[in-house]
Amino acid sequence: MTRPLERSSAVTRPVAVSPVSDPRPATAMSDYLPLIYFAVMLIAGGAGNAVLGIAVAGSWSPPAISDPALKLIWLSAVAAPFVLYERYALLPAKADAGTQSRRFYARMLMLIMLIGCLAFSGGWMGLLMLPHTLTGLIAGLLASSLIRHRIVGLDREQWQARGAIEHRIVIGTGAAADRYADDLAARGQRFDRFDERGASLDHQGSIESHLSTLAVTPTAFVIVASAAWPWNGLLTMIERLRPFRQPIELWSGLYRPGVVQATHRLGDRMPLMVLSNRPIGRWDHVIKTALDLSVGLLVTLLLLPLLLGVALLIRLDSPGPVLFVQRRHGFDNAEFDIYKFRTMRLPSTSDNGALKQTARSDPRVTSIGRVLRKWSLDELPQLLNVLNGSMSLVGPRPHAVNMRTQQRLGQEITDAYCHRHRVKPGITGWSQVNGSRGATDTVEQLRRRIELDLYYVDHWSLILDIRILLATFRAVIRTADVY
Structure with a gap:
């Protein structure tokens, strides 16, 4: 069996650099928040436990793996990413920041109740009330809250420059496309506009040339079809975009519940029908x-x-x-x-x-x-x-x-x-x-x-x-x- 081709020179380098210099896929910062919550709850919980042990007893030794107090910290760390997850944590404008914060604290309360239920079902309520266990859990909750507000509180322009906020592409020039774009703008969502031929409405260039500059950005492509857009034209546009990894979604303004099952929503409304998804999810x-x-x-x-x-x-x-x-x-x-x-x-x-x-x-x-x-x-x-x-x-x-x-x-x-x-x-x-x-x-x-x-x-x-x-x-x- 032959081997792949090698050049006759030992080192081969390109003459021109590709416009996409970093081929690594980016993931929205919101997707990393759950991992941060897990690490913070685990580290801060263990650190709080250790600090109180040293302050009270003058010494501290690592607890055994079977220690129920350690199990409670582990369980809280595992539960935190699922309970505290916010997909659009970086998306809201400043006017919505207060609402998002109240929702976060409501989820924090749910996490505390869940920890209490786990402790009750495991027969560890007495251990949960011990000072060193409570100190560890409270330290983890406080640290998660502080880090979350630090991340979300950074300037949106900084996150956009880092590619940490989703970037959507709106295709279409009809009333449905205009309405969708207006809703995105009201939510502070970053997006670009293209017509049905793939030509930019805001600057020069085709959609393909524009996408090459966004290849390392966590972009969600959204096709917005008006009632006047024929399906054969829609399918042609889908085929042009499918080679890219990002999902293709449809919002026609004519959505009817029960017609298409593979749907999700942007925020509280605006249902999107998924036409082509990422090969490997977030x-x-x-x-x-x-x-x-x-x-x-x-x-x-x-x-x-x-x-x-x-x-x-x-x-x-x-x-x-x-x-x-x-x-x-x-x-x-x-x-x-x-x-x-x-x-x-x-x-x-x-x-x-x-x-x-x-x-x-x-x-x-x-x-x-x-x-x-x-x-x-x-x-x-x-x-x-x-x-x-x-x-x-x-x-x-x-x-x-x-x-x-x-x-x-x-x-x-x-x-x-x-x-x-x-x-x-x-x-x-x-x-x-x-x-x-x-x-x-x-x-x-x-x-x-x-x-x-x-x-x-x-x-x-x-x-x-x-x-x-x-x-x-x-x-x-x-x-x-x-x-």
């Missing part, structure tokens, strides 16, 4: 990112001696850099540098920097390079890509910029090609564990690769990622026929 994205960072960091630390040893062998085996760097297409079609161990000799001056497919018994492959390729050890530096956020452990394998199959670009072969970029590329993926590894020399091979990649995009789950990681480990142990 919370799923947080979970997948946590898995990438935790497992990626752990594996990197465990394999650090091996990484250093391989780097030393490469330097001793042939002159040149240890790492091979190549420009690849990644998330939202943004370009990034992928890292691999160099497995080929530096080109001679007569090579003219031409691209040449790696062949079996290729004389350019070094002695240590053959071993690295056999065991896929040359891919290990991509752990750095995982840690810097440009790649995931699992996802479609990133293709080289301007990669061609039978002299044609991927998007020229199939319109579905760009859909594989709706999620982060991965070190391994569903294609790789289903026999579609290495180069795609024929159109049929590329179509098969895209088919498998899109299956992963459409069926992502944490369990699927774990299955792929385990299958990859088994495949490496069996050392497939790679060159």
Whole structure:
């Protein structure tokens, strides 16, 4: 089986920088508030417990895992994200800030009542009334409230500049679109306007060029259709937007309850019908990112001696850099540098920097390079890509910029090609564990690769990622026929 194409120079860098310099997906700050509540309740609860213990007894030792007081702190920390969650915490204008604060304190009261119910059902009411337990819980509640008000109290322009507030796109020029835009403006929602052809109403440029500048912003695309907008035109616009990861939603002003089931609401009204959703939802994205960072960091630390040893062998085996760097297409079609161990000799001056497919018994492959390729050890530096956020452990394998199959670009072969970029590329993926590894020399091979990649995009789950990681480990142990 052939390996992916390497350039004949050891390091390949782009001539021009992509307009999207950071391919990492952004998540609205409101989505991180629940994680902050969990951490604050846990840390402040434990700290308050410890401080009172030291103040009263003069010393403190960590409680046992089975300690009911510790269980109460854990339970309150786990419950806090669900009870205190505010999706639109950063959205309201200053006029609505008081209402939002009152709703937050109402949820805080619900959390206190829930903790009391848990303590009663567990037979821990006596422990709940103890000073050190109450001190820990009160410290957690106060710290959560202070941090929440600090985050929400920052200037909205600062949050918008950081991409922490949802940014919506309104498409349509009829009365329904105008009404929707007016409602968004009244709520302080950030948005841009486009007509049915995708042309901007506020500044020059098409919707596609505008979206390229918003690729790292947590944008929710909203299609607003008037009654006069024909469905074939609506479907055409949907197909233009589907390659992007953000959801496409419809509000026609003619909504009738019970007609469409997949709906949600912006605020207290304005029902939106979901036409195309994110491949990986917001919370799923947080979970997948946590898995990438935790497992990626752990594996990197465990394999650090091996990484250093391989780097030393490469330097001793042939002159040149240890790492091979190549420009690849990644998330939202943004370009990034992928890292691999160099497995080929530096080109001679007569090579003219031409691209040449790696062949079996290729004389350019070094002695240590053959071993690295056999065991896929040359891919290990991509752990750095995982840690810097440009790649995931699992996802479609990133293709080289301007990669061609039978002299044609991927998007020229199939319109579905760009859909594989709706999620982060991965070190391994569903294609790789289903026999579609290495180069795609024929159109049929590329179509098969895209088919498998899109299956992963459409069926992502944490369990699927774990299955792929385990299958990859088994495949490496069996050392497939790679060159």
